[in-house]
Amino acid sequence: RFLSSASSSMLTHGDEASTHVDANGVVDVNPPRGTRDFPPEDMRLRTWLFDQFREVSRLMAFEEVDFPVLESEALFIRKAGEEITQQLYNFEDKGGRRVVLRPEITPSLARLVIKQGKSVSLPLKWFTIGQCWRYERMTRGRRREHYQWNMDIFGVPKVRAIVLLFQRLGITSSDVGIRVSSRKVLLAVLNMYSIPEHLFTQVCVIVDKFGKLTREEIEKELMSTGLSSEAVQGIIEVLSLKSLSKLEEVLGSGVEAVADLKKLFSFAEQYGYADWICFDASVVRGLAYYTGIVFEAFDREGKLRAICGGGRYDKLLSTFGSEDIPACGFGFGDAVIVELLKEKGLLPDMSRQIDDIVFPLDEVLEGPASSIASSLRKKGRAVDLVEDKRLKWVFKHAERINASRLILVGNSEWERGMVRVKILSTREEYEVKADELD
Numbered sequence: 001r002f003l004s005s006a007s008s009s010m011l012t013h014g015d016e017a018s019t020h021v022d023a024n025g026v027v028d029v030n031p032p033r034g035t036r037d038f039p040p041e042d043m044r045l046r047t048w049l050f051d052q053f054r055e056v057s058r059l060m061a062f063e064e065v066d067f068p069v070l071e072s073e074a075l076f077i078r079k080a081g082e083e084i085t086q087q088l089y090n091f092e093d094k095g096g097r098r099v100v101l102r103p104e105i106t107p108s109l110a111r112l113v114i115k116q117g118k119s120v121s122l123p124l125k126w127f128t129i130g131q132c133w134r135y136e137r138m139t140r141g142r143r144r145e146h147y148q149w150n151m152d153i154f155g156v157p158k159v160r161a162i163v164l165l166f167q168r169l170g171i172t173s174s175d176v177g178i179r180v181s182s183r184k185v186l187l188a189v190l191n192m193y194s195i196p197e198h199l200f201t202q203v204c205v206i207v208d209k210f211g212k213l214t215r216e217e218i219e220k221e222l223m224s225t226g227l228s229s230e231a232v233q234g235i236i237e238v239l240s241l242k243s244l245s246k247l248e249e250v251l252g253s254g255v256e257a258v259a260d261l262k263k264l265f266s267f268a269e270q271y272g273y274a275d276w277i278c279f280d281a282s283v284v285r286g287l288a289y290y291t292g293i294v295f296e297a298f299d300r301e302g303k304l305r306a307i308c309g310g311g312r313y314d315k316l317l318s319t320f321g322s323e324d325i326p327a328c329g330f331g332f333g334d335a336v337i338v339e340l341l342k343e344k345g346l347l348p349d350m351s352r353q354i355d356d357i358v359f360p361l362d363e364v365l366e367g368p369a370s371s372i373a374s375s376l377r378k379k380g381r382a383v384d385l386v387e388d389k390r391l392k393w394v395f396k397h398a399e400r401i402n403a404s405r406l407i408l409v410g411n412s413e414w415e416r417g418m419v420r421v422k423i424l425s426t427r428e429e430y431e432v433k434a435d436e437l438d
C-alpha cells in the first residue's frame with residue numbers, strides 16, 4: 001500500500017485565510033480558517049472511512065439518523081466549564097435566535113428521542129456521521145471542524161462496535177487499547193471526603209485534563225473549586241490507579257463503581273475482547289453528562305490523541321426537562337484514526353478507478369459512442385465518454401485514471417457493427433459486436 005497524498009490534506013488546517021480578495025481582485029480560494037475542502041482524492045479516503053463506519057453500524061443493527069448542523073444554543077449551555085461549551089461556534093440569526101454550529105451530536109440525539117417520545121420502542125440503536133464545529137482562537141492552529149461517527153443506544157448499557165471497527169481497519173489490540181473507568185469512581189472519592197455532589201461535573205472536567213496539564217495545575221484548578229488539599233490529594237491518588245483490585249482496596253468492595261467495572265471486564269472476557277481494554281481510573285472524559293462507565297481508545301505508542309471516546313449518560317434527558325432514559329454511546333473523530341492508519345501503513349490505495357473509457361475515433365461517431373457508453377452504464381459500468389481529444393491523450397488518460405478497458409469506436413469497425421476493445425492490464429486487444437459488449 002502506498003501513502004496517497006490524501007491523508008495529508010485530511011490532516012492539514014485550512015490555510016491562513018487573509019482578506020477575501022487580494023490586490024488584483026482574486027478571491028481567497030482557501031476555505032475559512034480551521035476548515036477543509038475535500039478534493040477528489042481526499043474525498044475518496046473520507047468516503048472509504050465513512051463506509052467502514054456505516055458497515056459496522058449496519059452489522060450492529062444500528063439505524064442511521066441525521067440532524068441539522070445548526071442547533072439552538074440552549075442545547076449546549078452547560079455550567080460545568082467544558083472546553084466544548086466554551087468554544088461554541090454560536091451566533092444570533094436574522095430572527096434574533098441564539099444558534100450554534102453543533103459541537104457534538106449527543107444532545108441532538110437526545111432532543112430527537114424526546115421529540116419522538118412514546119413512538120420509539122426501546123432499546124433504540126442510532127448512528128450518524130456528522131460534522132461538528134468549535135470556535136477557538138486560531139493561536140493553537142487547530143481545526144474548527146471535524147466529522148464524528150456517533151453510535152448511541154438508548155434504553156440499555158457497549159464497547160464492542162469500536163473493537164469491530166478497528167478489526168475491519170486492520171488495527172489490532174497491540175496497536176490500540178481502550179482505557180475504561182467509571183464516573184462512579186470519582187463519585188465514591190467525593191463521598192469519601194464528603195464533597196457536595198454539585199461539584200461533581202466541575203471536578204470531572206478538571207480531572208479530564210489529567211494527561212494534558214501538570215499535577216500542580218490540576219491541583220490548583222481543583223483547589224479553586226474549594227476542595228480541601230486532603231481531598232485533592234485523595235482524588236489524584238485514586239485517579240492514578242490502574243488496577244481494579246487496588247481500587248477495591250481503596251474504595252471497598254461494596255462500591256457500585258467497582259461492581260460495574262468488574263461486570264464490564266467479565267463481559268469482555270466472555271465476548272472475547274478482553275485484550276482490548278484496561279482499567280485506568282484517570283479516564284473521566286470531558287463531557288459533563290457522563291454518569292457511569294467512560295472509555296477512550298488510545299494508540300499504545302502514545303503518539304496520538306484519543307482515537308474515540310464515550311460512556312454512559314443516564315441523566316441527559318432530564319437536563320432537557322424530559323424523563324430520563326438510560327443511554328450510552330461514543331464519538332469517533334475522522335482525524336486521529338487517519339493519523340493512526342498512516343502510522344501503521346494501513347491507509348488503503350485511494351487512486352482513482354474507472355471501468356471503461358469509450359472514445360470515438362471520428363467525430364461522426366460521437367452518437368454511437370454515446371449510446372455505447374449509456375448501454376454500458378445501464379449494466380452498472382462506470383464509463384468515461386471522451387471526446388475532442390487525440391488518441392495519444394486518451395491512452396495517457398486511461399493510465400492516469402486506472403481504466404480497466406478502452407473501447408474505441410472506429411469507422412471501419414463500426415461499418416461492420418463492431419468496436420475495438422483494449423484490456424489495459426494485459427494489453428490484449430480484440431473486436432466485438434457493439435451490442436454484445438458487456
Ligand SMILES: CC(=O)Nc1cnc2ccccc2c1
Pocket residue numbers: 103104132133134143144145146333335336
Ligand atoms: C483532530 C481534530 O480535528 N479535532 C477536532 C476538530 N474539530 C472539532 C470541532 C468540534 C469538536 C471537536 C473537534 C475536534
